[in-house]
Amino acid sequence: xxxxxxxxxxxxxxxxxxxxxxxxxxxxxxxxxxxxxxxxxxxxxxxxxxxxxxxxxxxxxxxxxxxxxxxxxxxxxxxxxxxxxxxxxxxxxxxxxxxxxxxxxxxxxxxxxxxxxxxxxxxxxxxxxxxxxxxxxxxxxxxxxxxxxxxxxxxxxxxxxxxxxxxxxxxxxxxxxxxxxxxxxxxxxxxxxxxxxxxxxxxxxxxxxxxxxxxxxxxxxxxxxxxxxxxxxxxxxxxxxxxxxxxxxxxxxxxxxxxxxxxxxxxxxxxxxxxxxxxxxxxxxxxxxxxxxxxxxxxxxxxxxxxxxxxxxxxxxxxxxxxxxxxxxxxxxxxxxxxxxxxxxxxxxxxxxxxxxxxxxxxxxxxxxxxxxxxxxxxxxxxxxxxxxxxxxxxxxxxxxxxxxxxxxxxxxxxxxxxxxxx
Amino acid sequence: xxxxxxxxxxxxxxxxxxxxxxxxxxxxxxxxxxxxxxxxxxxxxxxxxxxxxxxxxxxxxxxxxxxxxxxxxxxxxxxxxxxxxxxxxxxxxxxxxxxxxxxxxxxxxxxxxxxxxxxxxxxxxxxxxxxxxxxxxxxxxxxxxxxxxxxxxxxxxxxxxxxxxxxxxxxxxxxxxxxxxxxxxxxxxxxxxxxxxxxxxxxxxxxxxxxxxxxxxxxxxxxxxxxxxxxxxxxxxxxxxxxxxxxxxxxxxxxxxxxxxxxxxxxxxxxxxxxxxxxxxxxxxxxxxxxxxxxxxxxxxxxxxxxxxxxxxxxxxxxxxxxxxxxxxxxxxxxxxxxxxxxxxxxxxxxxxxxxxxxxxxxxxxxxxxx
Numbered sequence: 001x002x003x004x005x006x007x008x009x010x011x012x013x014x015x016x017x018x019x020x021x022x023x024x025x026x027x028x029x030x031x032x033x034x035x036x037x038x039x040x041x042x043x044x045x046x047x048x049x050x051x052x053x054x055x056x057x058x059x060x061x062x063x064x065x066x067x068x069x070x071x072x073x074x075x076x077x078x079x080x081x082x083x084x085x086x087x088x089x090x091x092x093x094x095x096x097x098x099x100x101x102x103x104x105x106x107x108x109x110x111x112x113x114x115x116x117x118x119x120x121x122x123x124x125x126x127x128x129x130x131x132x133x134x135x136x137x138x139x140x141x142x143x144x145x146x147x148x149x150x151x152x153x154x155x156x157x158x159x160x161x162x163x164x165x166x167x168x169x170x171x172x173x174x175x176x177x178x179x180x181x182x183x184x185x186x187x188x189x190x191x192x193x194x195x196x197x198x199x200x201x202x203x204x205x206x207x208x209x210x211x212x213x214x215x216x217x218x219x220x221x222x223x224x225x226x227x228x229x230x231x232x233x234x235x236x237x238x239x240x241x242x243x244x245x246x247x248x249x250x251x252x253x254x255x256x257x258x259x260x261x262x263x264x265x266x267x268x269x270x271x272x273x274x275x276x277x278x279x280x281x282x283x284x285x286x287x288x289x290x291x292x293x294x295x296x297x298x299x300x301x302x303x304x305x306x307x308x309x310x311x312x313x314x315x316x317x318x319x320x321x322x323x324x325x326x327x328x329x330x331x332x333x334x335x336x337x338x339x340x341x342x343x344x345x346x347x348x349x350x351x352x353x354x355x356x357x358x359x360x361x362x363x364x365x366x367x368x369x370x371x372x373x374x375x376x377x378x379x380x381x382x383x384x385x386x387x388x389x390x391x392x393x394x395x396x397x398x399x400x401x402x403x404x405x406x407x408x409x410x411x412x413x414x415x416x417x418x419x420x421x422x423x
Numbered sequence: 424x425x426x427x428x429x430x431x432x433x434x435x436x437x438x439x440x441x442x443x444x445x446x447x448x449x450x451x452x453x454x455x456x457x458x459x460x461x462x463x464x465x466x467x468x469x470x471x472x473x474x475x476x477x478x479x480x481x482x483x484x485x486x487x488x489x490x491x492x493x494x495x496x497x498x499x500x501x502x503x504x505x506x507x508x509x510x511x512x513x514x515x516x517x518x519x520x521x522x523x524x525x526x527x528x529x530x531x532x533x534x535x536x537x538x539x540x541x542x543x544x545x546x547x548x549x550x551x552x553x554x555x556x557x558x559x560x561x562x563x564x565x566x567x568x569x570x571x572x573x574x575x576x577x578x579x580x581x582x583x584x585x586x587x588x589x590x591x592x593x594x595x596x597x598x599x600x601x602x603x604x605x606x607x608x609x610x611x612x613x614x615x616x617x618x619x620x621x622x623x624x625x626x627x628x629x630x631x632x633x634x635x636x637x638x639x640x641x642x643x644x645x646x647x648x649x650x651x652x653x654x655x656x657x658x659x660x661x662x663x664x665x666x667x668x669x670x671x672x673x674x675x676x677x678x679x680x681x682x683x684x685x686x687x688x689x690x691x692x693x694x695x696x697x698x699x700x701x702x703x704x705x706x707x708x709x710x711x712x713x714x715x716x717x718x719x720x721x722x723x724x725x726x727x728x729x730x731x732x733x734x735x736x737x738x739x740x741x742x743x744x745x746x747x748x749x750x751x752x753x754x755x756x757x758x759x760x761x762x763x764x765x766x767x768x769x770x771x772x773x774x775x776x777x778x779x780x781x782x783x784x785x786x787x788x789x790x791x792x793x794x
Contacts, residue, residue, distance in 0.1 A: 084747030086764075088478070089740050133511045138537050138709045139744035146748060154538045159511070161532060172548055179543055339515035364478055367740060368508035371483075374474050375519045 007287075008268050008294035011225055013253040014232045020249065021066045021235050025120070028056045032121035037188055040120075040144065042096065043129035043137050045311055046155050046326050048204065049177060050127065051242050052197025053184035058120060060096040061395075062239025067117070068095070068283035068396040075118055077397065079107040091365045091396035093140035100144045125187050126152040127180065131309060132335040133159045134368040153183050157330040160337050173327040200242040201319035204311070210250035211237055212314040215307055217257045219353055222266025223274065223301045224257045228290040229267065230306035231281040237310045268299040273417055276350050277303035278376060279361035279369055282393035282401050292406065296414060302353045304346065305369075308334045339372055343379035350384055356417045358388035359410070364400040387416035433615075434499035434564065437528075439486060439513070440506040440707050441651075441675055442699075445616070447557065447691055448502060450576035451564040454615050455502070460653045460676050461485040468767055474520050480738040481767045482652055483509045490528075491520045500529040500563045502556075505537075506707040507741055531559035535699050537709035545710075549699065550692035557691060570689070577688040579616045584681035586623035591678065593630045594669060595726055597642060601669035602659035604630075608677060609653055644787035647671035647723050650734030651706050651742065655770045658763075661777050662732070665784035671726035673719055674734070679703040706741045715745060720752050728758065730787045732780070735764035759787060 032038045041047035042060040050057050067073045073091075076098030081087065083101055085094050101107040103120045126148070128141030138154055145152035155176050158169045181192050211233065218225050233253065236246040260266070275293070277300045282289065293300050311317070316328035330336070334345040350358070360377050363369045377388045389409040394400035434453040438445065441459050448455040459482065471487035489495050505511045514530055521527055533552040536545035557568050590608065593599045611622045643666035648654070653676050654662075662669060672678045682703035685694050704711035704718040723731055731753060735742045742764075750760045761783040763776055 084750060086743050088738055089743040093744075133505065133508065135505070135507050135511065135537060135709050136740055136744075138712055139741055142712055143744050143748060153542060156537055158534055158536075159505075168548075168551075172545075176538070176543060339512070339519065362476065364476075365740075366508075367479075367738075368512070370476060371479065371509050371512040371516065373476070375516055378519070 007291040008226055008228065008299075009265070010267070010290070011229050011253055011256050013249060013256055014225075014229045016249065017232055017235050018066060018069070020240060020245070021062065022117075024240060024243065025058070025063060026116060028058055029116070029121050031056055037124045038121050039125045039127055039184075039187075040100075040123035040148075041127045041129065042092070042140060043134070044131045044157070044309070044330050045238055045241050046129040046157075046177065046180075046330055047127050048200065048242055048322070048326065049180055049197070050125075050184060051200045052193055052322070053181075053188050054193060054196060055124070055184065055188060056121075057239075058123070059239035060099075061092050062235055063099065063120070064092055064095040064396050065281070065283045066235070068398075069286045071284060072117065073284065073396050075110065075113060076102070082107055087397065087399065088365060090136045090140070090367075091394055093136055093143075094365070095396050097140065097143055097147070100147045104147055106147065122148055123150050125150055125183065127155065128152065129155045129157075129330070131157065131330070132368055136366075136368070151183070151187075153180050155180060157327075157336060160331070160341075162338075163341075166332050169331045170324070170327040173331050174323045177323050177326065197322050198319050201317065201322045201325065203244060203247055204242045204325075205314070205317045205319055206247035207237055207241060207250050208311045208314040208317055210247065210254050212312075214250070214254050214257050215302070217254070217261055218301060220261045221274070221354060222264070222268065222271035223299050223353075224260035224265065224267060225253075226267040226290065226293075227277050227300040227303050227306055228281075228286060229253075230302070231286070234306065234310055241311065266299065268294045268297060270297050271299045272297035273299065273356050273414055274354050275300045275413075276346075276353070276355045276358045277305070277361060278358060278373065279303075279393065280305050280363040280366060280395040282361060282363075282398070283396055284398040285393070285401055288403070289406070292403075292410070296410065298410070298414060300359065301355065302349065304335060304349075307349070308345075339375055339379075342372070343376060343383070346376060346380050347383045350380060350386070355384070355386060357386050357413050359413065360388055360390045361393040362390060362400075364392065364394045365397060366395060385420075387413055387420065389413040435497055436500045436502050436563070437490060437495075437498040438502045440504070440510055441680060441705070442702060442708070443502050443504065444553070444556070444691070444695055444698075446576040446580050446688075447553075447573065447695075448560060449579070449616060450573040451560050451568065452566060452572075453500075453560075453564050456498075456613050457676075458486050458489060460609065460612065461489050470520070474516050478738055479509055480736050481765065481769075482736060482739075483513055484767050487513065487517060487520070490517050491524065496526075498528060500531070502531045502560070504533050504535050506709075507739070509738075529563050531556055531563060535708065535710065539710055539713045540700055541713065546696045546700070549696050553692045553695045568691075573691055573694075574688050576616075577684075577694070579620065581684050583616050583619045583623060584684055586620065586627055587677075587681040589627050590623070590630060591672070593633055595671060597645070597668040597670055598633050599630055600663045601648070601672075602656060602663050604669075605653060605659050605672075605674075605677070606656050612676065641666055642668040643784050644668070644729040644790075645670045645727060646730045646732055646787070647673060647719070647726060647728045648732050648734060649673035649719060650736065651675040651739060652734065652736050652765070653677065654734040654765075657770055657773055658734070658765075658776060661773070661780050664777075665780045666788070667730075667732075667780070667784050670728055671722050673722055675705055675707060679705045706739070706745055709741075712745075716749050716752050719749055720756060723753065723758055724756065729790065730759045730761065730783065732783070733760065733762040733764075735762050737764040737766035737769070759783070759790070
């Protein structure tokens with residue numbers, strides 16, 4: 001049962017992002033109908049390279065997360081299940097495979113549904129850019145490319161087991177990007193437009209820097225924006241990254257946050273607890289969770305999914321050196337390191353955001369994110385002497401989420417924080 | 424898994440996933456043991472459950488249970504490479520679990536690039552990885568790499584794998600029961616290569632004289648079996664009982680393991696670049712994913728099979744993605760497919776699998792009768 005109480009104070013600017021995303025997908029459809037090349041992508045924003053080729057970029061998780069947040073994901077998942085994918089498979093991948101089956105006409109769309117929302121333009125190329133060693137993207141990309149009968153290109157940012165691995169991994173990733181550029185030239189039939197890419201990167205630099213500044217401002221107590229604001233703002237630094245207008249939106253978001261800091265206003269009225277979120281956002285319950293935590297005076301302040309994955313190294317973005325910029329932002333990031341490094345980084349991160357407790361959200365169909373959960377909980381929890389709870393969830397499949405379970409565990413977490421404070 | 428006692432001074436190195444550089448480890452005077460298909464199918468996983476969620480695949484849960492339990496004390500070190508997301512994270516989870524138990528194991532690792540060779544040539548990267556691995560293994564072994572020892576180890580493994588391939592013939596001819604065949608082959612799995620060769624030579628001799636006429640007479644249909652984990656003996660027996668003759672195996676721990684060996688062993692870097700590039704396509708080797716479906720379809724056609732059974736591993740996402748495309752391709756060839764999936768403890772639910780296998784056999788029998 002959903003907790004019915006006063007919700008958090010969400011940022012006005014953030015409420016515009018959903019509309020921008022929807023407008024973007026409609027625009028892709030319109031331009032594709034005019035004959036422009038379409039590239040479908042999953043994963044991390046190395047797909048920016050496709051913008052330099054003048055192609056339209058449709059980001060799988062961006063599409064699916066938005067639809068799941070509005071409760072519109074089911075037809076995609078039903079299409080994938082009719083194809084034979086089991087419900088335990090990654091729900092991002094599963095849903096997007098369903099989107100491919102519908103786009104390709106292999107699975108008919110229920111006539112009562114809005115075709116503008118559900119039928120995407122078929123791709124000319126698929127690019128898979130897995131993060132943190134995710135191998136599912138490989139099969140996901142191959143499956144979608146097979147369904148749509150288009151070529152697929154796999155980029156692979158490799159895990160840094162040792163600090164000394166980074167230089168070689170970056171060098172190899174630049175080599176891989178050069179190979180992708182050759183493929184893009186074949187697809188578009190024209191030489192790659194490096195000037196266009198550098199122009200795109202001016203916007204990228206501005207957007208990423210602004211978002212980083214917003215995140216830094218959220219270290220304030222009370223936090224002027226929450227994790228839920230920050231996950232909603234992934235769109236402007238992922239699917240929409242490099243698109244004109246995203247920098248302006250993030251500037252507006254920063255202005256709002258600064259204003260709140262100046263006034264001492266928090267995202268959660270009467271903030272009593274500051275929490276860390278581990279795992280992918282359970283998109284179908286974005287609003288429910290934001291209200292549930294706020295109702296108890298708990299502000300989920302930050303987490304790796306919102307803060308550490310999507311172009312987190314603003315300092316390394318140089319519009320004159322786009323390939324290096326991407327390579328650093330995919331290879332030299334916290335989640336691309338081994339577990340010990342991650343525990344140290346997350347411990348520092350929790351200190352910076354003055355975290356009282358950890359919510360470990362099991363993204364049940366994501367093996368890459370999930371399997372370290374106990375180890376992170378143990379390592380960070382011990383280092384900071386803060387309590388943690390595990391809650392069920394999943395990126396896009398609400399069947400793995402239970403309100404009653406979250407209520408009970410959240411209550412237990414807050415009691416543990418209170419007990420620690422009273423001691 | 425039958426954990427064998429330490430043999431003299433040879434260190435025992437637990438390896439995962441399925442295709443580690445066993446020749447290299449052996450050449451450095453250590454005994455590699457591939458920790459896959461551990462046979463405690465219905466045993467509790469209490470150590471593993473402290474570190475992995477219940478919705479993790481049985482391979483990872485049993486492997487973790489083995490390493491962290493008292494049985495795992497037989498190991499002197501670990502060697503791993505990347506496969507799926509779960510196994511990519513597992514070595515660190517094992518290390519953390521061991522530290523909590525006051526234990527420690529050295530860990531050497533390397534990375535096999537996942538991009539297909541048709542797209543990108545990552546040979547140089549992999550060659551460097553192998554050379555780094557040699558350095559880490561030399562530290563584990565306390566001795567230096569020797570090209571001569573490596574060549575000798577390669578020849579021993581070549582012998583073992585070629586014997587295993589010889590054993591495919593009686594299976595393909597329908598002369599041996601799959602349950603007996605798989606159990607016998609599986610028993611050799613965790614033995615040192617020298618003992619494996621002796622066991623396999625004995626098996627080759629024994630199967631050479633097998634007539635198997637009664638088996639052939641009672642066969643309803645011919646099938647190929649596939650999957651990353653070998654089925655439990657009880658489940659293999661269900662196939663025989665249903666009158667299905669397994670004429671081809673595409674099991675990862677069987678045919679995919681001994682299917683290919685490079686000819687040139689003069690340099691370990693080149694050897695493993697060749698080994699992984701040309702390895703039998705496997706669900707666990709991402710760079711082979713683009714040739715995987717056709718490899719299975721070719722096997723089904725070559726053996727004249729009527730059907731295919733996937734012994735799937737529950738929560739193995741790679742199999743989840745592979746099967747719909749495979750099923751689709753087989754349908755084009757007029758071949759039926761059945762997917763079963765198994766988790767820790769599934770074998771106790773034998774009746775459900777029996778019903779599905781019998782129904783599949785009946786369907787194939789009817790098709791063959793009508794066709």
